[in-house]
Amino acid sequence: MTSNIKIGFDAKRLFLNKSGLGNYSRWLVNGLAKQFPENEYHLYTTNVSDVQKDFIGENIKTHLPPNLFKSFWRSKGIKKDLLKDGIQVYHGLSNELPIGIEATRIKTVVTIHDLIFKVHPEYYNPIDRAIYDRKFRSACERTDKIVAISNHTKECIIEYYKIDADKIEVIYLDSSEQFHHPADNEKVEDVKQKFGLTKPFFLNVGAIGGRKNQLRLVEAFASISKDVEHDLVLVGKPGKDSEAIKSLITKNNLFDRVKHLSAVNDDELFNLYHASYATVYPSLYEGFGIPIIESYRCGKPVLTSKGSSLEEVAGHSGLFCNPENIEEMASMLIKLTDQNTYQHLKDSISKELDRFDPNKSIKKYIDIYRNH
Numbered sequence: 001m002t003s004n005i006k007i008g009f010d011a012k013r014l015f016l017n018k019s020g021l022g023n024y025s026r027w028l029v030n031g032l033a034k035q036f037p038e039n040e041y042h043l044y045t046t047n048v049s050d051v052q053k054d055f056i057g058e059n060i061k062t063h064l065p066p067n068l069f070k071s072f073w074r075s076k077g078i079k080k081d082l083l084k085d086g087i088q089v090y091h092g093l094s095n096e097l098p099i100g101i102e103a104t105r106i107k108t109v110v111t112i113h114d115l116i117f118k119v120h121p122e123y124y125n126p127i128d129r130a131i132y133d134r135k136f137r138s139a140c141e142r143t144d145k146i147v148a149i150s151n152h153t154k155e156c157i158i159e160y161y162k163i164d165a166d167k168i169e170v171i172y173l174d175s176s177e178q179f180h181h182p183a184d185n186e187k188v189e190d191v192k193q194k195f196g197l198t199k200p201f202f203l204n205v206g207a208i209g210g211r212k213n214q215l216r217l218v219e220a221f222a223s224i225s226k227d228v229e230h231d232l233v234l235v236g237k238p239g240k241d242s243e244a245i246k247s248l249i250t251k252n253n254l255f256d257r258v259k260h261l262s263a264v265n266d267d268e269l270f271n272l273y274h275a276s277y278a279t280v281y282p283s284l285y286e287g288f289g290i291p292i293i294e295s296y297r298c299g300k301p302v303l304t305s306k307g308s309s310l311e312e313v314a315g316h317s318g319l320f321c322n323p324e325n326i327e328e329m330a331s332m333l334i335k336l337t338d339q340n341t342y343q344h345l346k347d348s349i350s351k352e353l354d355r356f357d358p359n360k361s362i363k364k365y366i367d368i369y370r371n372h
Helices: 012-016 020-035 050-054 070-084 126-142 151-161 185-194 214-224 242-251 266-275 290-297 310-317 326-336 339-347 349-356 358-371
Strands: 006-010 040-044 060-063 089-092 107-112 145-148 168-170 201-205 231-235 258-261 278-281 302-305 318-321
Touching: 006 012, 006 020, 012 020, 012 040, 012 050, 020 040, 020 050, 020 358, 040 070, 107 126, 107 358, 126 151, 145 151, 145 358, 151 168, 185 266, 201 214, 201 266, 201 290, 214 231, 214 242, 214 326, 231 266, 242 258, 266 290, 278 290, 278 326, 290 302, 290 310, 290 349, 302 310, 302 326, 310 318, 310 339, 310 349, 318 326, 318 339, 326 339, 339 349
Parallel strands: 006 040, 006 089, 040 060, 089 107, 107 145, 145 168, 201 231, 201 278, 231 258, 278 302, 302 318
Antiparallel strands: none
């Protein structure tokens, strides 16, 4: 394959998803366009959004459906456009590929983020599980190369879909570019003042409820709140556990100790990480765990969960607990406040971050596009 290549992306979530899959898609395409500007990057999406302004350039082109049958175009009809546009590699950024794309002889790559619906089927209704299973299995079997975002996800793909390990490459994610820059101390102080944060605090980031597990976190914090000076700050959209958490706060008279911030923009979140003492991320299951990397890039250690990919991502700068054991979580929160433990974790962060170097990660993607 020539050194200059035309790469197509399933960019629906790049434009339309503000969190996980969207963040990954934007991070990857931005990184590729900056690090390897000689290539053409073609974004295929059913709709655009305000993020389009960040994806305009000589080497980036956006393509929309030629008719009203948007979902059909994305899942099948897109093949004609890929051939017409001379696409050499097509990358499904969010676990799926167009039906029959293998017949075009266009090289394909698919990123598999997690197989939560297989590992924890109880989180999904049967119809959704069946749809995801069919799409993910089909993409894994038909593609030329699979990118898994963690070794844990790679192991799940091998276990559940019997895919050859050599077909799967693990490439870690990274935080957004903002987290690669130092904080402005004045802005950090401003955000603390805005949200009334006067004490050191544990930070938790994620939509409230479900597998993000904040209800148990608040229970654990309530049990040790009299023993620590630290407060707890939850940042995320309200969810199914929000009312139960409010009741727990009321029951334990923690109005001044536990804050839920539901409307936080990217700049405020960045400054909240810098203002925090440490991040607590006791999710029941994750394919990766970006808040860990965000925390590390701000120099803050983490307490996270045993199991799934979180131990792999956190490495030696994290403490770990069984996310279903409230007493264990509470004891680890206490341990995190020990200054010797805290400093040891903090000192090892820079070494852990070597694994998530975005330049090395982006280079791995280009190597896949060129060699497969």
